[in-house]
Amino acid sequence: MTLDPVLLSRIQFAWVIGWHILLPAFTVGAASYIALLEGLHLATGRGVYLPVSNFWIRIFAVAFGMGVVTGIVMPFQFGTNWSGLSDAAGNIIGPTLSYEGLTAFFLEAAFLGVLLFGRTLVPPWAHFIAAVMVALGALFSSFWILATNSWMQTPVGYTVIDGRFYPMDWLQIVFSPSFPYRFAHTVVAFYVTTGFVVLGVGAYTIRRGMFQDEGRVMMTTALALLAVLVPLQMFIGDQHGLNTRRYQPAKLAGIEALWNTGSEVPLTLFALPDQSRERNDYAIEVPYLGSLILTHSLDGTIQGLKDFPVDQRPPVAIIFWAFRIMVGLAVLMLLLVAAGWWLRYRHELFYSSWYLRACQVAIPIGFIAVLAGWTTTEVGRQPWTVYGLLRTAKSVSPSLTGYDVLLSLLVYAVAYLVIYPTGFLYMLSLVRKGPGPTAAAPIEAGRPQLPVRRLPSTPQSEEVP
């Protein structure tokens, strides 16, 4: 078997971004949640919001730090492995990626320090402002990344000279046709992900019998937010689907594993798509439902995969199943939130052991849905990097051999398999400690002299007992 640098580079990109995206999936939502808690504290004066906020700030700090170092890897991928894309589209994606860098920088330099270290050093309103600015910074960061991605999915506002893209209209480029839907869908996905983390950690806190008040605050705030966000996300997802049908019909046909163009299209619930024979095995279908969902009418016409040349079709099985995983998890989320509200109505929310346990098990649900959704949209745009214009095979760095990329992929694999479990266990230990009053210890006179907590200072403590 020959090693294909294109396929290996794709796997490498999927690997580094798949791990990286887990961190913004949590920190974007967590930043906003912390700002909300700080705001609630200011507005109501209830003391319980403070330890909850401090608790999430501690976890946020670890996730943010890991997000920064794994984020540094990302822009370099465009050079190391995708220099063809950089040369062809650098005129357009260069500035949008740079704006993300500047925004992240701005957030980091300005307000993160105040949020992490400044509780006792600045007035409460200033701490609240810092929290809001960190949340805004995270949103701006997402804005520019998704603007870049959306332009590559639905390119507009450009002209091509000598095989390279040149900007014609920046407003069109930044707000490309799929951008509003992608941005809304992704940000709400991040919020929902954080919501289920907070819900599950709140349930865990209550189950342990310590910090009851804090656990209840987490569960009630999360349930309130999720009751709005989960249905909203389903609506946005539907709209995003209509947008995909219009601008990326091959992707949509792949998602539905629909081979033949037709009206009154059924919805395929289960199938094993066979790309080479252009058919589905063991399909389970619901009549009319496909047309109804995708066109909002019973006899709407949907283009099938056979309308597109074989070399312009995405890998059907992957996106068919990734999409179904995402939607299935969304249904589970809705059930979980509905059950929560029903229990709340009956005043049993904090005493129902099966529900608390279910919430705890559901902590990773948003992360899995985000990965499934990202897989759907990214694999679904294959075989293009700039949709319909620049092939993935032409985007890769021409100097790379399969062995080069295999080696780098292995290095990234090992590194991330060391870093992520360690970071995960670290955050788990912070969750175990619970929302205690520890972080509010007063710092004397001015800024802390040492920003890092001190190690136990006796030399003996270096040794492991």
Next chain:
Amino acid sequence: MTGPALSFVGVWTALIALGVFLYVLLDGFDLGVGMLHGFARDAADREVIMNTIAPVWDGNETWLVFCGVALLAAFPLAFAIIVPAVYFPILVMLIALIFRGVAFEFRFEDRVRRAFWDRAFQVGSFVAVFAQGVVLGAFIQGFRVEGRVFSGTSVDFLTPFSILTGLALLFGYGLLGAGWLIIKTEGALQDWARRQGRLCLIGVVIGIVIVSLWTPLMEHRIAERWFSWPHVLFFWPVPIATLAVVVWAWRALTGSADAAPFIAAILLFLLSYLGIAISLWPMIVPYHFTLWEAASSPSTQAFLLVGALFLLPVILMYSAWSYWVFRGKARRDIGYH
């Protein structure tokens, strides 16, 4: 290439040059401190050493991202040729920076493996610096290019020259780190930092001398740049000033001044930077494409310039403010839990 009426190439050259210099200076000293951490005498010293950079290192590192994406935006052709040509040094640098970065947090929580994360911090710093030095060497020696793509192999970067620049940068960042520690510490630890600084300075001088002799021998265009009349008149103040700064740095490291060694180290870097710029100007992909040939479209450069001219001063002000907030000596008896 572009019409002279509306060209932002000059501005972007200046901005990226400034970004690279700030990165080298800022992350340079904290990477240097990370390397010296490995040679510290005891655990208490290691703790103070770590605390001198803990509040600033991540801000410093963000300049690396700025340099990367700004190069992609302003000179995409250079980005598309240079980065794949140094595929493995970049990979190694990124992995080293990841391990080093998370070590700041993990060493506190992961007590069982604290020794591992301390080692990750030190070795990560070493490896990242060496990789950056190798990238510098590969850049100076130039790349094989056909058309608009790098046409060499992924091991082209590895030459005696790039290994030399890798080693030289270890001493250079070490010198910056020692200078920073002299500012931030006192007593026995400061004396120790002075000794490390002197050692690094010797390494830096040897590195500068060899690189200065080697580059004109390696590339005739660089030799012409430096040794033809009347260039001699304009450019030779640079090596002469370098010599003066070396003498000053040595005296500062043997004396008792707090800030002078760090300032001298900065000046040494500035002069070396100038020297490289003089050698390579106006090439951005030595020796194939000039800054103007590799530049992105005026519309691209203008679009980003709007934001950069607004945000960069703000970022610089905040960075300066945060250094001001954490000014003064780091001490071992004050901390927060």
